[in-house]
Amino acid sequence: MDAVKIDKLQQKLKKLKEDLHYWEVEFQPSGNMGKWGRSVRVTTLTSKIKDTEDKIREELKKGYK
Numbered sequence: 001m002d003a004v005k006i007d008k009l010q011q012k013l014k015k016l017k018e019d020l021h022y023w024e025v026e027f028q029p030s031g032n033m034g035k036w037g038r039s040v041r042v043t044t045l046t047s048k049i050k051d052t053e054d055k056i057r058e059e060l061k062k063g064y065k
Helices: 004-025 032-063
Strands: none
Touching: 004 032
């Protein structure tokens, strides 16, 4: 288990969640292109969050074997 790698992944996860919150709650789209862009951004961020969480789980499993 690499603690430094896990810390970096957790920092990345925190940043991604902050970005997702902005795009879901604070961003106010104007028109259809804004709504489309927002939906694409939310989908992409959600996917990145899931991938990062999976990487953290893998690193934790390595440490417990």
